Amino acid sequence: MKREDVQKLDQQDELSSYKKEFYTSPGTYYMDGNSLGLLSKRAEETLLTSLQDWKQHAIDGWTEGRQPWYYMSETIGSLTAPLIGAKAKEVINTGSITTNIHQLSATFYKPKGNKTKIIADELNFPSDIYALKSQLKLHGYQPDEHLIQVQSRDGRTLSEEDIIEAMNEEVALLLLPSVLYRSGQLLDIKRITEAAHHHNIIVGFDLAHSIGALPHQLHAWGVDFAVWCTYKYLNSGPGGTGGLFVHEKHLGRAPGLAGWFSSSKDKQFDMNHELTPADSAGAFQIGTPHILSSAPLLGSLEIFQEAGIERIRSKSLQLTQLLMRLIEEDLAPYDFVIANPREDARRGGHVSLVHPEAASICKALKNEGVIPDFRAPNVIRLAPIALYVSFEDVYDVVCKIKDIMKNNKQQQFSNQRGTIA
């Protein structure tokens, strides 16, 4: 493929105008938006508005600010809902993935008789597994016996058949990633949910690597709950406040971990010792919302609303297709293995490249202005983010990888990971 062909794709790209809304640095190719999304001017502006509200209104910022803090978690929830196919009341901006897993396990994991087990998988991000194990221990169960971690056949992907095979009447809860963080595999959420409900298993999904990258239909699929972070594809900034979804059929249920922000909003300031939980997903908040870590989302989600998640997904698929094609055409002699599934319906927003020298190649790439992401022991993740990566950027990135490999530039660097990798 030639540069001119790729430039043509940029000319036809309906989303190309969004790139200038983000702070990109000249001469760098940011391929790590699946770990920390870039700052947009709109997110910066809504963060500054919240600071201004504090400066100007002090305590009255809760209700009188231009972006009233008291309702911000709900407002962001309703802006997030279209990205996941949810009703506004099913979504709230709160916590982090890990604290939200704790909250929703405390709410939905109700072991009874023989129905005590939890299904997860052996490839998930460690924090999800730590949370599930500690929840089991809180109930007095040994994780060795009660946590079923579905095994991978190839060390990279999961088979939906194997997941369904693991289901039985002894399983109370299931928690899986929508998109696997290393291989980028997208699981069939609808199929897994239906199969689990057949055994009365409560179904939760972790959308860390799919929210903001692709559309979902959580309400229609009947998923019981979901959690996500917002600092990856949703560009909320480091430690940005996460979110959760609880299906309408469960609303009205008391939160497993209660706090005063679980309250129905009009009752909260009665200061009563009997909690009246909100009849929305707001019931699963605990304490005072992290306003300054949420405010950037007001601006960021406006971009998603305008651009539309279907268009974002469609460009993202084109970008990852192009990336895979160029890797195959131009990097054939260099032992890279594309580790993500190739079918559109089975992959998320990043390409996962396996190479024995992955760590040193990532360092060489950074040295040349390409920001990839390394996951030990041998995975390079490249995420061409639809809102701020162009087709020509993808072309340049592959040229740079080729140049490194051709000239053995990676050998100047040790093949060890850094502290944050």
Ligand SMILES: *Cc1c(COP(=O)(O)O)cnc(C)c1O
């Ligand atoms: C990023 C990520 C996390 C991080 O959890 P936090 O509580 O937000 O720090 C957890 N799980 C998965 C699958 C992730 O990708």
